[in-house]
Amino acid sequence: MTPTTSTAPTRRPTEPAPHDDRSDAVDDGVASTGAPDGAGPARADAVSRILARHGASPSPAGTSFDGDQLDLAERQALRRVGGLGSHSSELQDVTEVEYRQLRLERVVLAGLWTAASVEEAEASLRELAALAETAGSAVLDGVLQRRPTPDPATFLGSGKAGELKGIVAATGADTVICDGELSPSQRRGLEDIVGVKVIDRTALILDIFAQHAKSKEGKAQVELAQLEYLLPRLRGWGESMSRQAGGRVAAGAGIGSRGPGETKIELDRRRIRTRMARLRRQIREMAPARETKRSRRLAGGVPSVAIAGYTNAGKSSLLNRLTGAGVLVEDALFATLDPAVRRARTPDGRDYVLADTVGFVRHLPTQLVEAFRSTLEEVGGADLVLHVVDASDVDPEGQVTAVRSVLADVGALDVPELVVLNKCDAASPEAVARLRSRLPGAVVVSARTGEGLEHLLDVVAERLPHPEVDVDVVVPYTRGDLVSRVHRAGEVLEEEHTGEGTRLRARVGEHLAAELHGVAV
Numbered sequence: 138m139t140p141t142t143s144t145a146p147t148r149r150p151t152e153p154a155p156h157d158d159r160s161d162a163v164d165d166g167v168a169s170t171g172a173p174d175g176a177g178p179a180r181a182d183a184v185s186r187i188l189a190r191h192g193a194s195p196s197p198a199g200t201s202f203d204g205d206q207l208d209l210a211e212r213q214a215l216r217r218v219g220g221l222g223s224h225s226s227e228l229q230d231v232t233e234v235e236y237r238q239l240r241l242e243r244v245v246l247a248g249l250w251t252a253a254s255v256e257e258a259e260a261s262l263r264e265l266a267a268l269a270e271t272a273g274s275a276v277l278d279g280v281l282q283r284r285p286t287p288d289p290a291t292f293l294g295s296g297k298a299g300e301l302k303g304i305v306a307a308t309g310a311d312t313v314i315c316d317g318e319l320s321p322s323q324r325r326g327l328e329d330i331v332g333v334k335v336i337d338r339t340a341l342i343l344d345i346f347a348q349h350a351k352s353k354e355g356k357a358q359v360e361l362a363q364l365e366y367l368l369p370r371l372r373g374w375g376e377s378m379s380r381q382a383g384g385r386v387a388a389g390a391g392i393g394s395r396g397p398g399e400t401k402i403e404l405d406r407r408r409i410r411t412r413m414a415r416l417r418r419q420i421r422e423m424a425p426a427r428e429t430k431r432s433r434r435l436a437g438g439v440p441s442v443a444i445a446g447y448t449n450a451g452k453s454s455l456l457n458r459l460t461g462a463g464v465l466v467e468d469a470l471f472a473t474l475d476p477a478v479r480r481a482r483t484p485d486g487r488d489y490v491l492a493d494t495v496g497f498v499r500h501l502p503t504q505l506v507e508a509f510r511s512t513l514e515e516v517g518g519a520d521l522v523l524h525v526v527d528a529s530d531v532d533p534e535g536q537v538t539a540v541r542s543v544l545a546d547v548g549a550l551d552v553p554e555l556v557v558l559n560k561c562d563a564a565s566p567e568a569v570a571r572l573r574s575r576l577p578g579a580v581v582v583s584a585r586t587g588e589g590l591e592h593l594l595d596v597v598a599e600r601l602p603h604p605e606v607d608v609d610v611v612v613p614y615t616r617g618d619l620v621s622r623v624h625r626a627g628e629v630l631e632e633e634h635t636g637e638g639t640r641l642r643a644r645v646g647e648h649l650a651a652e653l654h655g656v657a658v
């Protein structure tokens with residue numbers, strides 16, 4: 138069975154833990170959220186609380202936990218409860234009963250503050266919370282421990298693991314998500330202490346990918362990545378899953394148990410390896426079609442532009458805006474896994490292709506980089522990378538670094554990069570100015586309002602390879618539009634105003650050259 142069974146947008150029921158009186162969960166500083174679980178404010182509260190409890194200022198740079206990330210959580214929660222309305226205060230009306238009907242997985246986060254700065258620890262934690270919500274869970278609380286390396290036996294040190302156990306019991310959580318990749322023994326060790334399912338960041342991301350893969354190739358790639366992750370952990374999974382599910386593991390029983398974990402538990406390694414071999418073969422067989430298309434494009438001399446960027450940065454929105462393609466735009470991390478390729482044309486009439494790519498994220502699991510290598514290699518073959526950055530994010534520069542490191546991984550660092558600062562409608566002018574000074578040459582746009590898109594198209598046209606046709610024509614004064622296009626899209630070598638019109642000596646694209654010759658006097 139493939140993970141395709143788990144692509145349904147709603148989660149399967151997860152049995153809520155018996156303890157649920159969160160109103161008295163305040164004694165050891167583990168405050169009850171009060172707000173409905175799964176709602177953005179609850180998640181923001183949880184993240185603030187985790188950071189505050191460990192001496193990290195929740196808002197080190199004067200930023201708050203609302204803003205875009207919070208909107209994301211709110212909207213997701215609203216979608217889940219099915220049209221409660223669009224105002225966040227209405228989320229307060231989601232009662233415990235409704236919450237139970239939603240049957241979200243109730244998760245507690247566990248992070249290590251090994252990063253140099255509090256901002257990094259905070260960004261990682263916030264992202265983990267957003268990932269968990271994208272997977273359909275409610276983030277209740279968590280712990281953050283400052284230590285240079287993970288504990289080899291239990292990830293967190295023993296004192297902190299004990300604290301986590303208390304939080305799990307007090308909140309009635311059914312899952313712990315660790316911000317890192319756990320070894321099988323670390324996972325078992327921590328599970329033994331906290332008494333509920335423990336998964337790691339990699340499993341969480343794989344789970345989201347399993348939910349979102351749409352095409353046959355995407356599904357096969359995700360399943361392969363899941364199996365690669367699962368193989369060395371097989372024994373651990375079998376034991377702990379049977380502990381929690383009473384020996385029966387149901388499909389879709391929760392994060393990390395979707396996909397291969399769910400029904401393949403009883404399979405031995407050999408069968409998994411056989412399955413992996415078959416998937417690899419299938420993926421190889423599917424690859425020629427894409428290769429052929431790609432080489433046809435290259436042979437036809439059609440330049441290509443790859444849109445890359447952090448998940449949720451607005452890549453699909455931009456592609457839609459620039460080409461009118463109906464690509465799925467969703468306010469969730471990794472809404473698109475199956476890259477779309479669309480044709481576009483520069484103002485001077487040169488055709489090129491625009492390709493969307495899978496969204497990147499901090500610590501993209503290596504299994505996934507491998508799985509999506511072929512897709513990402515499109516970036517390596519492109520003439521230009523549009524690196525889309527969400528200018529309204531609290532940590533856009535961290536995202537830029539993460540994206541560039543994946544681009545380096547797939548050998549795409551040589552491709553010229555054009556940074557596009559998107560969502561300028563939602564970002565503060567100061568944030569945009571700061572980013573522009575740090576990322577020289579960046580173009581500021583809003584895929585939502587359309588601001589800056591015309592300029593972006595001009596810059597793209599300028600940065601694409603030029604077929605370089607030299608023209609020497611006199612353009613009648615009635616066609617000032619053509620003269621402007623030559624200025625915008627071509628290279629003007631000489632310009633002179635004559636009695637009959639504007640004489641232009643210029644280097645332009647083929648199409649524009651043909652048009653100029655068509656009107657020349």
Ligand SMILES: Nc1nc2c(ncn2[C@@H]2O[C@H](COP(=O)(O)OP(=O)(O)OP(=O)(O)O)[C@@H](O)[C@H]2O)c(=O)[nH]1
Binds near residue numbers: 471
């Ligand atoms: N305010 C604002 N929101 C935007 C803008 N562009 C995109 N968005 C929103 O950001 C969210 C994510 O947009 P997508 O285009 O799906 O992002 P993506 O980068 O393709 O996401 P992945 O598929 O996860 O990689 C959606 O809710 C968009 O409506 C913008 O210019 N301004």
